[in-house]
Amino acid sequence: MYLLNRQQRHVVNYSWMIISLLFVAFLPFLLFLGLYLKSFLLIHDYSIMDLIFSKEWRPASGKFGFYPFIVGSVWVTILAMLISGPICLLTAIYVTQYTRKHFLRIMHPAIDILAGIPSVVYGLWGILVIVPFISKYLGPWLGVHTMGYSILAAAFVLAIMIIPFILNILIEIFKAIPVELKEAALSLGATPWQTIKHVLLRKALPGIIAAFGFGLARAFGETMAVLMVVGNVVRLPKSVFDPGYTLPALIANNYGEMLSIPKYDSALMFAALLLLVVSLFFNLVMHFFIVKYNKY
Amino acid sequence: MKLSQKIEEKFFKIMMIFSTYFILVVLTIIIYSIFEKGIKAMSWEILTQIPKGGYYYGKGGGILNAILGSLALAFGATILAFIIGLPVALYINVFLIRHKKLVDIIRFLLDLVWGIPSIVYGAFGFSLMIFFGLQTSLLAGILTVTLFILPIMIRSMDEILRTVPIGLQEAAYSLGSNKSETAFKIFVRQSVSGIITAVLLSFGRAIGDAASVLFTAGYTDNLPNSLLEPVATLPLSIFFQLSSPVPEVQNRAYASALVLTVIILLVSLFSRGLGKRYHKTKINF
Numbered sequence: 101m102y103l104l105n106r107q108q109r110h111v112v113n114y115s116w117m118i119i120s121l122l123f124v125a126f127l128p129f130l131l132f133l134g135l136y137l138k139s140f141l142l143i144h145d146y147s148i149m150d151l152i153f154s155k156e157w158r159p160a161s162g163k164f165g166f167y168p169f170i171v172g173s174v175w176v177t178i179l180a181m182l183i184s185g186p187i188c189l190l191t192a193i194y195v196t197q198y199t200r201k202h203f204l205r206i207m208h209p210a211i212d213i214l215a216g217i218p219s220v221v222y223g224l225w226g227i228l229v230i231v232p233f234i235s236k237y238l239g240p241w242l243g244v245h246t247m248g249y250s251i252l253a254a255a256f257v258l259a260i261m262i263i264p265f266i267l268n269i270l271i272e273i274f275k276a277i278p279v280e281l282k283e284a285a286l287s288l289g290a291t292p293w294q295t296i297k298h299v300l301l302r303k304a305l306p307g308i309i310a311a312f313g314f315g316l317a318r319a320f321g322e323t324m325a326v327l328m329v330v331g332n333v334v335r336l337p338k339s340v341f342d343p344g345y346t347l348p349a350l351i352a353n354n355y356g357e358m359l360s361i362p363k364y365d366s367a368l369m370f371a372a373l374l375l376l377v378v379s380l381f382f383n384l385v386m387h388f389f390i391v392k393y394n395k396y
Numbered sequence: 397m398k399l400s401q402k403i404e405e406k407f408f409k410i411m412m413i414f415s416t417y418f419i420l421v422v423l424t425i426i427i428y429s430i431f432e433k434g435i436k437a438m439s440w441e442i443l444t445q446i447p448k449g450g451y452y453y454g455k456g457g458g459i460l461n462a463i464l465g466s467l468a469l470a471f472g473a474t475i476l477a478f479i480i481g482l483p484v485a486l487y488i489n490v491f492l493i494r495h496k497k498l499v500d501i502i503r504f505l506l507d508l509v510w511g512i513p514s515i516v517y518g519a520f521g522f523s524l525m526i527f528f529g530l531q532t533s534l535l536a537g538i539l540t541v542t543l544f545i546l547p548i549m550i551r552s553m554d555e556i557l558r559t560v561p562i563g564l565q566e567a568a569y570s571l572g573s574n575k576s577e578t579a580f581k582i583f584v585r586q587s588v589s590g591i592i593t594a595v596l597l598s599f600g601r602a603i604g605d606a607a608s609v610l611f612t613a614g615y616t617d618n619l620p621n622s623l624l625e626p627v628a629t630l631p632l633s634i635f636f637q638l639s640s641p642v643p644e645v646q647n648r649a650y651a652s653a654l655v656l657t658v659i660i661l662l663v664s665l666f667s668r669g670l671g672k673r674y675h676k677t678k679i680n681f
Contacts, residue, residue, distance in 0.1 A: 218605065218656060371519075375516050379511050
């Protein structure tokens with residue numbers, strides 16, 4: 101009934117496993133190498149420092165300054181984290197410490213749905229709800245003239261997008277804290293909030309940092325939703341109500357013309373390389389926080 | 397308790413309740429606004445026809461090309477990722493069970509790859525395409541998306557497979573089965589529900605991602621009929637239609653977004669249902 105005998109089947113299965121494993125294990129290096137080779141033309145002609153810190157972006161005349169895009173990305177990411185971080189932390193504490201178990205049964209599907217919504221749909225929602233809200237209500241209320249398509253809009257959409265991601269990790273972290281620690285603090289007369297502040301948060305600190313770091317890396321590389329609401333203007337933003345431009349948006353917007361201008365494709369691959377390095381770096385560092393957390 | 401302490405206590409409790417309900421309310425608003433706009437714009441024509449001439453100026457037609465294209469792309473990528481991913485997850489949990497250090501390193505590498513933004517995969521896929529002289533095509537799209545969902549699939553299968561008790565493995569060996577038989581016959585059967593969930597999760601990711609197919613799959617108004625031709629995808633059709641200044645075309649973007657959201661909600665519902673159903677084949681310890 102089988103084409104091969106037992107031993108042969110074992111060999112086939114085994115070699116397929118090994119091939120797949122090697123492929124997957126070398127994937128990050130392959131990605132890095134591929135993008136590095138493609139952007140080599142640019143790195144060879146300009147110094148990396150020049151590329152990162154020069155403000156002029158005029159590909160047609162050979163000027164590749166990534167500074168506006170990097171600043172845009174950093175603004176959007178940090179702002180998104182400032183909105184999302186506290187909300188996630190407070191929610192994670194609330195659902196793990198204050199509510200009954202069945203509340204988590206409502207929260208989990210909600211988090212799953214939030215996590216499953218594609219980024220284009222988030223972008224669409226941003227255009228439908230967030231952009232008009234900023235241009236019609238928030239802007240005039242604060243006395244700023246704004247189109248709505250702005251750093252703030254992108255940050256807000258991004259903040260919502262990374263909530264499920266951060267929240268899931270935080271909930272796992274708070275669930276993993278032994279209940280005895282909490283009981284000991286409470287029995288010594290600490291109030292619930294004091295217990296959380298002085299015991300739980302201190303215990304969970306490396307884990308919380310890791311969760312925020314993973315969220316940060318995720319937010320930094322998010323493309324479509326940001327692209328749709330950030331405004332895409334190559335200029336250093338002066339306030340959060342100004343439009344900006346991010347690194348992923350730069351790649352996504354210009355792939356069509358990248359073969360028509362010399363070195364343009366190299367420049368875009370360099371942007372992708374930057375994203376890759378930032379993402380790998382953050383994940384690497386945060387991994388050590390998680391390891392440290394598990395060792396306690 | 398001092399008054400300030402009491403206020404602090406109350407303040408943070410209120411903030412916590414506020415942020416929890418904030419998340420739930422935002423989710424409701426998102427779902428509501430997508431459905432409200434989408435249902436208004438939805439019609440039978442949109443679901444069953446491909447774009448006709450002048451579609452992008454508001455003339456007739458639908459997004460059948462994008463729906464079928466997305467499904468083809470996501471199915472292809474999921475199947476390919478499953479073929480590569482399942483053996484890796486099994487290998488880690490059956491063959492390497494005594495090498496904890498090595499397994500940790502592999503898991504760490506997978507987590508690193510998981511964190512890489514999809515646009516980087518898109519750019520990488522694009523540079524590979526140029527290297528091999530390929531054009532934007534369904535095949536290139538499938539390959540790129542496969543790379544993108546591979547770590548997601550492996551890590552979620554791995555999380556399930558690592559819960560298989562060592563006793564089951566030992567029992568299989570003592571009955572004379574070799575390692576790959578133990579892997580494919582015992583481990584797979586024991587974790588069917590988790591594996592299905594992992595596959596469906598990856599499918600959802602594959603169908604919803606736009607940044608990785610932007611460069612590689614291209615876009616066309618025709619139905620997909622060959623692996624080597626460009627193919628339309630739902631996320632990109634939403635994106636392109638939304639950037640049009642014509643209101644009719646924008647409305648169709650809302651309808652497309654509704655289609656995509658419904659597909660993803662169905663996939664997630666499906667995975668919950670199937671997960672429960674196949675729980676019965678599991679041996680309980």
